[in-house]
Amino acid sequence: AVAGCDLVMHLASRVSVTESVAEPALYHRVVAEGTRDMLESAASAGAGRLVLAGSCSVYGDAPPPIAETATPAPASPYAEAKLLAESHCRSFAEAGRIATICPRFFNVYGPRQRADSPYSGVIAIFAARAAGGETPVIFGDGRQTRDFIHVEDVVRGLMLAAMATDTGGGDAVNFGTGRGTDLLELAEALHAGTPRFEAARDCEVRHSVADPGLAAAVLGFETEIDLAAGLASLGHRPTS
Template sequence: HADGVELIKGSIEDATVREDAVAGCDLVMHLASRVSVAESLAEPVRYHRVVAEGTREMLESAVDAGVGRLVLAGSCSVYGDASPPIAETFGTAPGSPYAEAKLVAESHCRAFAASGRIATVCPRFFNVYGPRQRADSPYAGVIPIFTAREARREVPVIFGDGLQTRDFIHVEDVVRGLMLAAMATDTGAGEAVNFGTGRGTNLVELAGLLCSMPPRFEAARDGEVRHSFADAGLAAALLGFEAEIDLPTGLASLGHRRES
């Protein structure tokens, strides 16, 4: 890891780990989570414990350490099957235990901010991708899975008809947005802010960009939304944040080569 960075391995469920991690800090970027919709359907209590209650406990530890601000990695999944472009003013309709736990985590952030204990802001990530994502993780997104299958000369698999859309945002854009959220001192009341590009790409199109073989289609999976891409206007207005990396450029950064 980078010079000047201390790596602490552990679980946010461990109070000692949390206390060690936040000691002497002015700001906490709370990115720890479990992130699989499918796994959350099988383990809903576990997801509530780690994602929702883990966030509350992280807030408590941050307050006890005198931290002034916490930025929570939220999720666009809280919107459910909304009609895009999806704005923060839309109602929430979480369709999985993962999404519900993320929404509860946001509620904890707003409650702590409202009580004056700590400033918080909650970027809602759309589909984040970037270099070194693992395809063999249970949390893997579709891009590393497609690239891994192409590298092995295997047919890409799409669940459903492939016309479902997602808003793919590069990790470099997300990091830049997080830094802006950390420094935006005129926010802090637990505001939810979309981190997306404002552009939707369906999975058939994505497979065409990454894979040389046509996809195989299998049954749609439970708990997954049909269409999802952001209205990114509030992030621009509140944080001065706009995604800069388009999908072809971002995919090129992965070092992946589509076979001819």
């Protein structure tokens, strides 16, 4: 599948924290071993560079804003598998087999993101419920913060990561805005109505907000779409 490719974008993954708790072996196999297999295929085919879609989940509950120098503290099998996938990228790069870079995505959202799957982000779920006249459900007190980054910004960042010539040793780099929004603020911004509160879920971090400074310094990447504009791009269409 990668024969003749100069660059590989490895975006495939399972991404549900809750599912990973129930099926940790599956997540290790798909996320960690799958990345190692992709690296082996890409390197053997002569590709020069691989960009791995990493995750902010590797930080756990680190104090925000979170820089790449923060000690990883994965709090779920999903996060552990993502961190191991990064380790494989560094190993292949250090062995001189293929250059790699690992953007760590914070909370990605955008148009056409599905709200009816176990992988859905909170924005897609809240927007769909608002469009259907349903009450949003918040797990916990709603004061947990997330760094929401629009998919168009992520794509721009990935292109910069793909073309960067001075990073390739498996470097991790945050893809986030540096701005935190709590879930109560999000529900209000989406005109979603008064939330219903349920018990907090296991393995979910309290605060997750990026320090985007390294991405700006080494890739020239800064986000352009603020949350208000990003939410407006959704259209609040119900899922079908």
